[in-house]
Amino acid sequence: QILILDFGSQYTQLIARRIRELNVYCEIHPYTHAPALTEDIRGVVLSGSPCSVRDPDSPNPDLSQYLGHVPVLGVCYGAQLLAQQGGGEVLPATIREYGRARISHLDRSSPLMRELSLESQVWMSHGDTIQTLPPGYEIIASTHEVDVAAYHIAGQPTYGIQFHPEVTHSTQGKTLMRNFVVDICGCDQSWTPEHFVSSMVAALQHTIGETDQVILGLSGGVDSSVAALLLHEAIGPRLHGIFVDNGLLRKDEYEGVLQAYEVLGLNVRGVDASQEFYSALAGLSDPELKRKAIGRTFIEVFEREAKKVEGATWLAQGTIYPDVIESVSVKGPAVTIKSHHNVGGLPELMNLKVVEPLRMLFKDEVREVGAALNLPPDILNRHPFPGPGLAIRILGDITPQKVLLLQKADAIFIDSLREYGLYDKIWQAGVMLLPIQSVGVMGDERTYEQVVALRAVTSVDGMTADWAHLPYDFLAHVSNKIINQVRGINRVVYDISSKPPATIEWE
Numbered sequence: 001q002i003l004i005l006d007f008g009s010q011y012t013q014l015i016a017r018r019i020r021e022l023n024v025y026c027e028i029h030p031y032t033h034a035p036a037l038t039e040d041i042r043g044v045v046l047s048g049s050p051c052s053v054r055d056p057d058s059p060n061p062d063l064s065q066y067l068g069h070v071p072v073l074g075v076c077y078g079a080q081l082l083a084q085q086g087g088g089e090v091l092p093a094t095i096r097e098y099g100r101a102r103i104s105h106l107d108r109s110s111p112l113m114r115e116l117s118l119e120s121q122v123w124m125s126h127g128d129t130i131q132t133l134p135p136g137y138e139i140i141a142s143t144h145e146v147d148v149a150a151y152h153i154a155g156q157p158t159y160g161i162q163f164h165p166e167v168t169h170s171t172q173g174k175t176l177m178r179n180f181v182v183d184i185c186g187c188d189q190s191w192t193p194e195h196f197v198s199s200m201v202a203a204l205q206h207t208i209g210e211t212d213q214v215i216l217g218l219s220g221g222v223d224s225s226v227a228a229l230l231l232h233e234a235i236g237p238r239l240h241g242i243f244v245d246n247g248l249l250r251k252d253e254y255e256g257v258l259q260a261y262e263v264l265g266l267n268v269r270g271v272d273a274s275q276e277f278y279s280a281l282a283g284l285s286d287p288e289l290k291r292k293a294i295g296r297t298f299i300e301v302f303e304r305e306a307k308k309v310e311g312a313t314w315l316a317q318g319t320i321y322p323d324v325i326e327s328v329s330v331k332g333p334a335v336t337i338k339s340h341h342n343v344g345g346l347p348e349l350m351n352l353k354v355v356e357p358l359r360m361l362f363k364d365e366v367r368e369v370g371a372a373l374n375l376p377p378d379i380l381n382r383h384p385f386p387g388p389g390l391a392i393r394i395l396g397d398i399t400p401q402k403v404l405l406l407q408k409a410d411a412i413f414i415d416s417l418r419e420y421g422l423y424d425k426i427w428q429a430g431v432m433l434l435p436i437q438s439v440g441v442m443g444d445e446r447t448y449e450q451v452v453a454l455r456a457v458t459s460v461d462g463m464t465a466d467w468a469h470l471p472y473d474f475l476a477h478v479s480n481k482i483i484n485q486v487r488g489i490n491r492v493v494y495d496i497s498s499k500p501p502a503t504i505e506w507e
Protein backbone atom coordinates (compact mmCIF):
# COMPACT_ATOMS: atom_id res chain seq x y z
CA GLN A 1 0.00 0.00 0.00
CA ILE A 2 0.86 3.67 -0.29
CA LEU A 3 0.77 5.82 2.82
CA ILE A 4 -0.48 9.37 2.43
CA LEU A 5 0.59 11.68 5.23
CA ASP A 6 -1.98 14.43 5.52
CA PHE A 7 -0.93 17.98 6.32
CA GLY A 8 -4.50 19.27 6.02
CA SER A 9 -4.80 20.08 2.31
CA GLN A 10 -8.22 20.27 0.71
CA TYR A 11 -6.79 17.96 -1.99
CA THR A 12 -5.60 15.08 0.23
CA GLN A 13 -8.65 12.93 -0.47
CA LEU A 14 -8.09 13.48 -4.19
CA ILE A 15 -4.58 12.03 -3.92
CA ALA A 16 -6.15 8.90 -2.42
CA ARG A 17 -8.80 8.80 -5.16
CA ARG A 18 -6.17 9.00 -7.92
CA ILE A 19 -4.05 6.24 -6.39
CA ARG A 20 -7.05 3.97 -5.89
CA GLU A 21 -8.07 4.59 -9.50
CA LEU A 22 -4.76 2.98 -10.39
CA ASN A 23 -6.02 -0.09 -8.48
CA VAL A 24 -3.45 0.45 -5.76
CA TYR A 25 -4.53 0.51 -2.13
CA CYS A 26 -3.65 3.57 -0.05
CA GLU A 27 -4.52 5.06 3.30
CA ILE A 28 -4.55 8.63 4.61
CA HIS A 29 -3.07 9.25 8.05
CA PRO A 30 -2.72 12.64 9.75
CA TYR A 31 0.95 13.66 10.05
CA THR A 32 0.45 13.80 13.81
CA HIS A 33 -0.16 10.03 13.79
CA ALA A 34 2.36 8.89 11.20
CA PRO A 35 2.46 5.07 11.23
CA ALA A 36 5.76 3.24 11.66
CA LEU A 37 7.30 2.01 8.42
CA THR A 38 6.41 -1.62 7.75
CA GLU A 39 6.97 -3.91 4.77
CA ASP A 40 3.40 -3.23 3.63
CA ILE A 41 4.19 0.43 2.97
CA ARG A 42 5.67 0.62 -0.51
CA GLY A 43 5.78 4.39 -0.77
CA VAL A 44 4.81 7.61 1.01
CA VAL A 45 3.07 10.73 -0.33
CA LEU A 46 3.32 13.94 1.68
CA SER A 47 0.24 16.06 1.04
CA GLY A 48 -0.19 19.79 0.61
CA SER A 49 -1.29 22.04 3.45
CA PRO A 50 -2.94 25.40 4.09
CA CYS A 51 0.12 26.23 6.26
CA SER A 52 3.41 27.81 5.25
CA VAL A 53 6.69 26.03 6.08
CA ARG A 54 8.02 29.48 7.02
CA ASP A 55 5.60 29.62 9.94
CA PRO A 56 7.39 28.28 13.05
CA ASP A 57 4.18 26.52 14.17
CA SER A 58 3.61 24.71 10.88
CA PRO A 59 3.73 20.89 10.67
CA ASN A 60 7.33 19.73 10.71
CA PRO A 61 7.46 16.03 11.57
CA ASP A 62 10.59 13.91 11.59
CA LEU A 63 10.45 11.92 8.36
CA SER A 64 13.74 10.10 8.74
CA GLN A 65 12.09 6.69 9.17
CA TYR A 66 10.82 6.98 5.56
CA LEU A 67 13.42 9.04 3.69
CA GLY A 68 15.90 6.88 1.85
CA HIS A 69 14.16 3.68 3.02
CA VAL A 70 11.08 3.86 0.81
CA PRO A 71 10.10 6.11 -2.13
CA VAL A 72 8.68 9.45 -0.99
CA LEU A 73 6.78 12.02 -3.04
CA GLY A 74 6.23 15.47 -1.52
CA VAL A 75 3.36 17.39 -3.11
CA CYS A 76 3.33 21.20 -2.74
CA TYR A 77 3.76 21.73 1.03
CA GLY A 78 5.30 18.26 1.21
CA ALA A 79 7.89 19.30 -1.39
CA GLN A 80 8.61 22.58 0.37
CA LEU A 81 8.97 20.81 3.70
CA LEU A 82 11.55 18.35 2.33
CA ALA A 83 13.46 21.20 0.68
CA GLN A 84 13.49 23.24 3.89
CA GLN A 85 14.40 20.26 6.10
CA GLY A 86 17.35 19.59 3.76
CA GLY A 87 18.60 23.17 4.20
CA GLY A 88 17.03 24.80 1.14
CA GLU A 89 15.30 28.14 1.07
CA VAL A 90 11.51 28.59 0.82
CA LEU A 91 10.28 32.16 0.32
CA PRO A 92 6.95 33.86 -0.29
CA ALA A 93 6.22 33.74 -4.02
CA THR A 94 6.62 37.12 -5.72
CA ILE A 95 4.33 36.30 -8.61
CA ARG A 96 0.92 34.73 -8.46
CA GLU A 97 1.26 30.96 -8.48
CA TYR A 98 -2.33 29.89 -8.46
CA GLY A 99 -4.08 28.08 -11.29
CA ARG A 100 -2.87 26.78 -14.62
CA ALA A 101 0.81 26.70 -15.59
CA ARG A 102 2.73 24.92 -18.35
CA ILE A 103 5.84 22.77 -18.15
CA SER A 104 8.79 24.47 -19.84
CA HIS A 105 11.58 22.05 -18.91
CA LEU A 106 11.60 18.31 -18.21
CA ASP A 107 14.34 15.89 -17.24
CA ARG A 108 13.30 12.95 -19.36
CA SER A 109 15.73 10.60 -17.65
CA SER A 110 13.77 10.88 -14.38
CA PRO A 111 11.39 7.95 -13.85
CA LEU A 112 8.87 10.35 -12.31
CA MET A 113 8.68 12.37 -15.53
CA ARG A 114 8.35 9.40 -17.92
CA GLU A 115 5.83 10.05 -20.71
CA LEU A 116 5.13 13.62 -19.59
CA SER A 117 5.25 16.28 -22.31
CA LEU A 118 6.60 19.79 -22.51
CA GLU A 119 3.88 22.45 -22.37
CA SER A 120 1.50 20.07 -20.61
CA GLN A 121 -0.77 21.86 -18.17
CA VAL A 122 -0.27 21.58 -14.40
CA TRP A 123 -2.27 23.03 -11.52
CA MET A 124 -0.50 25.33 -9.07
CA SER A 125 -1.88 26.46 -5.74
CA HIS A 126 0.70 27.86 -3.36
CA GLY A 127 1.80 31.07 -1.68
CA ASP A 128 5.44 30.02 -1.09
CA THR A 129 8.06 29.01 -3.59
CA ILE A 130 11.26 26.96 -3.34
CA GLN A 131 13.97 29.54 -4.00
CA THR A 132 17.12 27.45 -3.47
CA LEU A 133 17.42 23.69 -3.32
CA PRO A 134 19.79 22.00 -0.87
CA PRO A 135 22.91 20.33 -2.29
CA GLY A 136 22.13 17.01 -3.95
CA TYR A 137 18.59 18.07 -4.92
CA GLU A 138 18.19 18.14 -8.73
CA ILE A 139 15.51 20.01 -10.66
CA ILE A 140 13.57 17.59 -12.88
CA ALA A 141 10.84 19.97 -14.11
CA SER A 142 10.20 23.72 -14.38
CA THR A 143 7.27 25.79 -15.54
CA HIS A 144 7.52 29.13 -17.32
CA GLU A 145 7.17 30.90 -13.95
CA VAL A 146 8.68 28.47 -11.44
CA ASP A 147 12.16 26.97 -11.70
CA VAL A 148 11.69 24.30 -9.05
CA ALA A 149 8.43 22.73 -10.21
CA ALA A 150 9.80 19.24 -9.44
CA TYR A 151 13.02 17.86 -7.94
CA HIS A 152 14.72 14.61 -7.08
CA ILE A 153 17.14 13.96 -4.21
CA ALA A 154 20.21 12.31 -5.70
CA GLY A 155 20.93 8.80 -4.51
CA GLN A 156 17.50 8.11 -3.03
CA PRO A 157 13.96 7.67 -4.42
CA THR A 158 12.69 10.93 -2.96
CA TYR A 159 10.86 13.48 -5.11
CA GLY A 160 9.13 16.79 -4.63
CA ILE A 161 6.60 18.47 -6.91
CA GLN A 162 5.26 21.96 -6.54
CA PHE A 163 2.11 21.40 -8.62
CA HIS A 164 -0.87 19.18 -7.84
CA PRO A 165 -0.96 16.02 -9.95
CA GLU A 166 -4.11 14.87 -8.11
CA VAL A 167 -6.41 17.56 -9.57
CA THR A 168 -7.77 16.91 -13.05
CA HIS A 169 -6.52 20.31 -14.27
CA SER A 170 -3.06 18.75 -14.23
CA THR A 171 -3.68 16.95 -17.50
CA GLN A 172 -0.88 14.40 -17.11
CA GLY A 173 -1.23 14.13 -13.35
CA LYS A 174 -2.46 10.57 -13.59
CA THR A 175 0.62 9.54 -15.59
CA LEU A 176 2.87 11.12 -12.98
CA MET A 177 1.04 9.34 -10.16
CA ARG A 178 1.32 6.05 -12.04
CA ASN A 179 5.06 6.65 -12.56
CA PHE A 180 5.49 7.10 -8.84
CA VAL A 181 3.16 4.41 -7.52
CA VAL A 182 3.76 1.67 -10.09
CA ASP A 183 7.26 2.27 -11.50
CA ILE A 184 9.05 3.86 -8.55
CA CYS A 185 7.25 2.20 -5.61
CA GLY A 186 6.70 -1.06 -7.48
CA CYS A 187 3.06 -1.52 -6.41
CA ASP A 188 1.14 -4.02 -8.53
CA GLN A 189 -2.23 -2.78 -9.72
CA SER A 190 -4.25 -5.59 -8.21
CA TRP A 191 -6.58 -3.73 -5.87
CA THR A 192 -9.86 -4.34 -7.74
CA PRO A 193 -13.40 -4.63 -6.33
CA GLU A 194 -13.15 -8.43 -6.71
CA HIS A 195 -9.86 -8.42 -4.84
CA PHE A 196 -11.39 -6.28 -2.12
CA VAL A 197 -14.34 -8.69 -1.79
CA SER A 198 -12.19 -11.80 -1.42
CA SER A 199 -9.74 -10.24 1.01
CA MET A 200 -12.50 -8.57 3.08
CA VAL A 201 -14.52 -11.77 3.28
CA ALA A 202 -11.41 -13.60 4.50
CA ALA A 203 -10.65 -10.80 6.99
CA LEU A 204 -14.24 -10.89 8.32
CA GLN A 205 -14.07 -14.65 8.75
CA HIS A 206 -10.81 -14.23 10.62
CA THR A 207 -12.07 -11.41 12.89
CA ILE A 208 -15.53 -12.72 13.68
CA GLY A 209 -15.45 -15.86 15.82
CA GLU A 210 -16.81 -19.07 14.33
CA THR A 211 -20.01 -19.06 16.34
CA ASP A 212 -20.37 -15.27 16.79
CA GLN A 213 -23.63 -13.65 15.72
CA VAL A 214 -23.57 -10.23 14.03
CA ILE A 215 -26.31 -7.61 13.98
CA LEU A 216 -26.63 -5.01 11.22
CA GLY A 217 -29.15 -2.22 10.82
CA LEU A 218 -30.21 -1.97 7.19
CA SER A 219 -31.73 1.06 5.54
CA GLY A 220 -32.22 0.01 1.93
CA GLY A 221 -29.35 2.31 0.96
CA VAL A 222 -26.19 1.29 -0.85
CA ASP A 223 -23.77 1.30 2.08
CA SER A 224 -25.67 -0.90 4.51
CA SER A 225 -26.76 -3.23 1.69
CA VAL A 226 -23.17 -3.74 0.48
CA ALA A 227 -21.99 -4.26 4.07
CA ALA A 228 -24.72 -6.90 4.44
CA LEU A 229 -23.68 -8.72 1.27
CA LEU A 230 -20.03 -8.85 2.37
CA LEU A 231 -20.99 -10.19 5.78
CA HIS A 232 -23.39 -12.66 4.19
CA GLU A 233 -20.54 -13.99 2.04
CA ALA A 234 -18.39 -14.30 5.13
CA ILE A 235 -20.74 -15.71 7.76
CA GLY A 236 -24.05 -16.51 6.02
CA PRO A 237 -27.08 -16.68 8.34
CA ARG A 238 -25.03 -15.62 11.38
CA LEU A 239 -25.61 -12.15 10.02
CA HIS A 240 -28.88 -10.83 11.42
CA GLY A 241 -30.09 -7.82 9.47
CA ILE A 242 -32.74 -5.59 11.00
CA PHE A 243 -34.69 -3.23 8.75
CA VAL A 244 -36.89 -0.84 10.73
CA ASP A 245 -39.91 0.74 9.10
CA ASN A 246 -40.08 4.12 10.84
CA GLY A 247 -43.22 5.08 8.93
CA LEU A 248 -41.18 7.79 7.20
CA LEU A 249 -39.94 5.81 4.21
CA ARG A 250 -40.87 6.37 0.58
CA LYS A 251 -44.03 4.81 -0.85
CA ASP A 252 -43.75 0.97 -1.02
CA GLU A 253 -40.08 1.18 0.02
CA TYR A 254 -40.35 -1.09 3.04
CA GLU A 255 -41.94 -4.00 1.16
CA GLY A 256 -39.78 -3.49 -1.94
CA VAL A 257 -36.47 -3.43 -0.10
CA LEU A 258 -37.35 -6.40 2.12
CA GLN A 259 -38.24 -8.38 -0.96
CA ALA A 260 -34.95 -7.44 -2.66
CA TYR A 261 -33.03 -8.63 0.42
CA GLU A 262 -34.96 -11.89 0.39
CA VAL A 263 -34.08 -12.50 -3.25
CA LEU A 264 -30.41 -11.91 -2.34
CA GLY A 265 -30.74 -14.60 0.30
CA LEU A 266 -29.95 -12.23 3.17
CA ASN A 267 -31.12 -13.04 6.66
CA VAL A 268 -33.04 -9.80 7.28
CA ARG A 269 -36.01 -9.17 9.51
CA GLY A 270 -38.40 -6.29 8.91
CA VAL A 271 -39.81 -4.47 11.93
CA ASP A 272 -42.81 -2.22 11.47
CA ALA A 273 -42.44 0.40 14.18
CA SER A 274 -44.30 3.22 12.40
CA GLN A 275 -46.73 3.85 15.24
CA GLU A 276 -43.92 4.23 17.79
CA PHE A 277 -42.24 6.84 15.60
CA TYR A 278 -45.50 8.72 14.99
CA SER A 279 -46.17 8.81 18.75
CA ALA A 280 -42.65 10.08 19.48
CA LEU A 281 -43.07 12.77 16.83
CA ALA A 282 -46.58 13.90 17.77
CA GLY A 283 -46.74 17.67 18.16
CA LEU A 284 -43.05 18.27 17.35
CA SER A 285 -42.26 20.92 14.72
CA ASP A 286 -38.66 21.88 15.41
CA PRO A 287 -36.32 20.05 12.97
CA GLU A 288 -33.70 19.22 15.59
CA LEU A 289 -36.31 17.97 18.07
CA LYS A 290 -37.79 15.78 15.33
CA ARG A 291 -34.36 14.35 14.54
CA LYS A 292 -33.69 13.66 18.21
CA ALA A 293 -37.07 11.95 18.70
CA ILE A 294 -36.43 9.77 15.66
CA GLY A 295 -32.86 8.94 16.75
CA ARG A 296 -34.03 8.02 20.24
CA THR A 297 -36.93 5.89 19.01
CA PHE A 298 -34.66 4.16 16.51
CA ILE A 299 -32.24 3.17 19.23
CA GLU A 300 -35.11 1.90 21.43
CA VAL A 301 -36.58 -0.21 18.64
CA PHE A 302 -33.22 -1.42 17.40
CA GLU A 303 -32.02 -2.38 20.86
CA ARG A 304 -35.24 -4.28 21.54
CA GLU A 305 -34.96 -6.18 18.27
CA ALA A 306 -31.23 -6.78 18.62
CA LYS A 307 -31.75 -8.35 22.04
CA LYS A 308 -33.88 -11.00 20.37
CA VAL A 309 -30.77 -12.24 18.55
CA GLU A 310 -29.29 -14.80 20.88
CA GLY A 311 -25.56 -14.64 21.43
CA ALA A 312 -25.02 -11.44 19.44
CA THR A 313 -21.51 -10.10 20.02
CA TRP A 314 -20.96 -7.80 17.05
CA LEU A 315 -22.66 -4.75 15.63
CA ALA A 316 -21.83 -4.15 11.95
CA GLN A 317 -22.00 -0.64 10.54
CA GLY A 318 -21.90 0.74 7.00
CA THR A 319 -19.42 3.54 7.85
CA ILE A 320 -17.47 4.65 4.75
CA TYR A 321 -14.05 6.27 4.34
CA PRO A 322 -15.04 9.96 4.11
CA ASP A 323 -16.69 9.65 7.57
CA VAL A 324 -13.52 8.07 8.96
CA ILE A 325 -11.22 10.70 7.46
CA GLU A 326 -13.51 13.46 8.69
CA SER A 327 -13.32 12.22 12.26
CA VAL A 328 -9.52 11.78 12.37
CA SER A 329 -8.43 14.58 10.01
CA VAL A 330 -5.82 17.21 10.79
CA LYS A 331 -8.60 19.77 10.89
CA GLY A 332 -10.81 17.69 13.20
CA PRO A 333 -14.46 16.88 12.64
CA ALA A 334 -16.42 19.45 10.66
CA VAL A 335 -18.91 21.68 12.47
CA THR A 336 -22.31 20.04 12.81
CA ILE A 337 -24.91 21.95 10.87
CA LYS A 338 -27.58 19.28 11.23
CA SER A 339 -27.41 16.42 13.70
CA HIS A 340 -27.52 13.37 11.45
CA HIS A 341 -28.90 10.46 13.38
CA ASN A 342 -27.10 7.14 13.64
CA VAL A 343 -26.79 4.34 16.14
CA GLY A 344 -24.09 6.16 18.13
CA GLY A 345 -23.94 4.94 21.71
CA LEU A 346 -25.60 1.62 20.92
CA PRO A 347 -22.46 -0.58 20.93
CA GLU A 348 -21.57 0.56 24.46
CA LEU A 349 -25.16 0.23 25.60
CA MET A 350 -25.38 -3.36 24.42
CA ASN A 351 -21.76 -4.26 25.01
CA LEU A 352 -21.15 -5.10 21.33
CA LYS A 353 -17.94 -5.01 19.34
CA VAL A 354 -18.09 -2.96 16.15
CA VAL A 355 -17.20 -4.24 12.68
CA GLU A 356 -17.11 -1.84 9.72
CA PRO A 357 -16.30 -3.64 6.45
CA LEU A 358 -16.56 -0.47 4.30
CA ARG A 359 -14.56 1.92 6.46
CA MET A 360 -11.75 2.14 3.89
CA LEU A 361 -13.92 2.69 0.81
CA PHE A 362 -15.07 5.82 -0.98
CA LYS A 363 -18.71 5.95 -2.07
CA ASP A 364 -18.04 5.07 -5.71
CA GLU A 365 -15.87 2.17 -4.58
CA VAL A 366 -18.74 0.92 -2.42
CA ARG A 367 -20.87 0.94 -5.58
CA GLU A 368 -18.20 -0.99 -7.50
CA VAL A 369 -18.00 -3.57 -4.73
CA GLY A 370 -21.82 -3.78 -4.69
CA ALA A 371 -21.80 -4.41 -8.44
CA ALA A 372 -19.19 -7.16 -7.98
CA LEU A 373 -21.54 -8.72 -5.41
CA ASN A 374 -24.51 -8.51 -7.83
CA LEU A 375 -26.48 -5.95 -5.84
CA PRO A 376 -29.43 -5.06 -8.10
CA PRO A 377 -29.01 -1.72 -9.95
CA ASP A 378 -32.14 -0.42 -8.25
CA ILE A 379 -30.37 -0.42 -4.86
CA LEU A 380 -26.89 0.19 -6.28
CA ASN A 381 -27.76 3.48 -7.95
CA ARG A 382 -30.32 4.68 -5.44
CA HIS A 383 -30.21 8.36 -4.48
CA PRO A 384 -29.15 9.08 -0.89
CA PHE A 385 -32.09 9.27 1.50
CA PRO A 386 -31.82 10.82 4.96
CA GLY A 387 -32.14 8.66 8.08
CA PRO A 388 -35.08 10.71 9.44
CA GLY A 389 -36.75 10.19 6.06
CA LEU A 390 -39.86 12.12 5.15
CA ALA A 391 -40.01 13.67 8.64
CA ILE A 392 -37.54 16.36 7.54
CA ARG A 393 -39.42 16.84 4.26
CA ILE A 394 -42.70 17.58 6.01
CA LEU A 395 -42.15 21.05 7.38
CA GLY A 396 -43.75 21.37 10.77
CA ASP A 397 -45.38 18.56 12.71
CA ILE A 398 -45.83 15.04 11.42
CA THR A 399 -49.07 13.11 11.05
CA PRO A 400 -49.65 9.79 9.25
CA GLN A 401 -52.00 11.64 6.85
CA LYS A 402 -49.27 14.10 5.84
CA VAL A 403 -46.84 11.22 5.32
CA LEU A 404 -49.32 9.52 3.01
CA LEU A 405 -49.86 12.72 1.03
CA LEU A 406 -46.14 13.31 0.62
CA GLN A 407 -45.46 9.68 -0.31
CA LYS A 408 -47.90 9.98 -3.22
CA ALA A 409 -46.38 13.21 -4.56
CA ASP A 410 -42.82 11.93 -4.03
CA ALA A 411 -43.54 8.67 -5.90
CA ILE A 412 -44.85 10.63 -8.89
CA PHE A 413 -41.71 12.80 -8.96
CA ILE A 414 -39.24 9.92 -8.60
CA ASP A 415 -41.08 7.60 -11.03
CA SER A 416 -41.20 10.43 -13.58
CA LEU A 417 -37.44 11.04 -13.20
CA ARG A 418 -36.91 7.38 -14.07
CA GLU A 419 -39.42 7.50 -16.95
CA TYR A 420 -37.67 10.50 -18.51
CA GLY A 421 -34.21 8.96 -18.07
CA LEU A 422 -33.21 11.70 -15.63
CA TYR A 423 -32.86 9.71 -12.40
CA ASP A 424 -29.20 8.78 -12.85
CA LYS A 425 -28.24 12.33 -13.83
CA ILE A 426 -29.49 13.65 -10.50
CA TRP A 427 -27.61 13.21 -7.24
CA GLN A 428 -30.65 13.45 -4.99
CA ALA A 429 -34.31 14.35 -5.42
CA GLY A 430 -37.42 14.54 -3.30
CA VAL A 431 -40.55 16.49 -2.56
CA MET A 432 -41.08 18.85 0.39
CA LEU A 433 -44.52 19.27 1.91
CA LEU A 434 -44.86 22.91 2.92
CA PRO A 435 -46.84 23.99 5.98
CA ILE A 436 -49.00 26.43 4.05
CA GLN A 437 -52.14 26.34 1.99
CA SER A 438 -52.84 28.30 -1.13
CA VAL A 439 -55.93 29.14 -3.15
CA GLY A 440 -56.58 27.35 -6.41
CA VAL A 441 -59.43 26.59 -8.75
CA MET A 442 -60.53 23.17 -9.90
CA GLY A 443 -63.48 23.10 -12.30
CA ASP A 444 -65.76 25.76 -10.88
CA GLU A 445 -64.66 25.10 -7.37
CA ARG A 446 -62.34 27.22 -5.27
CA THR A 447 -59.73 25.06 -3.51
CA TYR A 448 -57.58 25.86 -0.50
CA GLU A 449 -54.96 23.16 -0.31
CA GLN A 450 -51.33 22.37 0.33
CA VAL A 451 -48.21 23.33 -1.60
CA VAL A 452 -45.28 21.03 -2.39
CA ALA A 453 -41.78 22.00 -3.51
CA LEU A 454 -39.81 19.72 -5.81
CA ARG A 455 -36.11 19.48 -4.98
CA ALA A 456 -33.49 17.97 -7.29
CA VAL A 457 -29.75 18.61 -7.07
CA THR A 458 -26.51 17.65 -8.74
CA SER A 459 -23.55 17.10 -6.44
CA VAL A 460 -20.45 14.99 -5.89
CA ASP A 461 -20.69 14.31 -2.18
CA GLY A 462 -23.62 16.35 -0.86
CA MET A 463 -21.29 18.89 0.75
CA THR A 464 -22.06 21.37 -2.00
CA ALA A 465 -24.87 21.05 -4.53
CA ASP A 466 -26.41 22.84 -7.49
CA TRP A 467 -30.11 22.83 -8.22
CA ALA A 468 -30.70 20.61 -11.22
CA HIS A 469 -31.71 22.36 -14.43
CA LEU A 470 -34.57 19.98 -15.16
CA PRO A 471 -36.34 20.47 -18.51
CA TYR A 472 -39.49 22.64 -18.38
CA ASP A 473 -41.51 19.92 -20.14
CA PHE A 474 -40.57 17.49 -17.44
CA LEU A 475 -41.45 19.91 -14.63
CA ALA A 476 -44.81 20.61 -16.32
CA HIS A 477 -45.51 16.87 -16.54
CA VAL A 478 -44.74 16.30 -12.85
CA SER A 479 -46.70 19.34 -11.70
CA ASN A 480 -49.79 18.29 -13.69
CA LYS A 481 -49.61 14.75 -12.50
CA ILE A 482 -49.26 15.67 -8.82
CA ILE A 483 -52.06 18.22 -8.87
CA ASN A 484 -54.39 15.91 -10.81
CA GLN A 485 -53.68 12.75 -8.88
CA VAL A 486 -52.93 13.76 -5.31
CA ARG A 487 -55.99 15.15 -3.58
CA GLY A 488 -55.00 17.83 -1.10
CA ILE A 489 -52.23 19.42 -3.17
CA ASN A 490 -53.11 22.26 -5.54
CA ARG A 491 -49.77 23.93 -6.17
CA VAL A 492 -46.26 22.72 -7.09
CA VAL A 493 -43.13 24.89 -7.01
CA TYR A 494 -39.52 24.13 -7.97
CA ASP A 495 -36.66 24.92 -5.60
CA ILE A 496 -33.88 26.80 -7.43
CA SER A 497 -31.46 27.27 -4.52
CA SER A 498 -27.96 25.86 -4.42
CA LYS A 499 -25.97 24.67 -1.41
CA PRO A 500 -24.50 26.75 0.09
CA PRO A 501 -26.20 28.95 1.15
CA ALA A 502 -29.31 26.72 1.10
CA THR A 503 -29.10 23.06 2.15
CA ILE A 504 -30.43 20.09 0.20
CA GLU A 505 -33.18 19.26 2.68
CA TRP A 506 -35.48 22.03 3.86
CA GLU A 507 -35.01 21.15 7.51
Ligand code: XMP
Binding pocket: 291, 337, 338, 339, 340, 341, 384, 385, 386, 387, 388, 392, 428, 462, 463, 499, 502, 503, 504, 505, 506, 507
Ligand atom coordinates in the same frame (compact mmCIF):
# COMPACT_ATOMS: atom_id res chain seq x y z
P1 XMP B 1 -28.23 18.94 3.74
O1 XMP B 1 -29.71 19.14 3.90
O2 XMP B 1 -27.47 19.12 5.03
O3 XMP B 1 -28.07 17.40 3.37
O4 XMP B 1 -27.66 19.72 2.62
C1 XMP B 1 -26.87 16.81 2.94
C2 XMP B 1 -27.13 15.33 2.80
O5 XMP B 1 -27.38 14.76 4.08
C3 XMP B 1 -28.68 14.20 4.13
N1 XMP B 1 -29.25 14.50 5.46
C4 XMP B 1 -29.35 13.60 6.45
N2 XMP B 1 -29.01 12.29 6.49
N3 XMP B 1 -29.75 12.20 8.72
C5 XMP B 1 -29.23 11.59 7.63
O6 XMP B 1 -28.96 10.39 7.69
C6 XMP B 1 -30.11 13.51 8.76
O7 XMP B 1 -30.58 14.01 9.78
C7 XMP B 1 -29.89 14.24 7.56
N4 XMP B 1 -30.10 15.53 7.21
C8 XMP B 1 -29.70 15.67 5.92
C9 XMP B 1 -29.44 14.84 3.00
O8 XMP B 1 -30.53 14.01 2.56
C10 XMP B 1 -28.36 15.01 1.97
O9 XMP B 1 -28.12 13.80 1.27
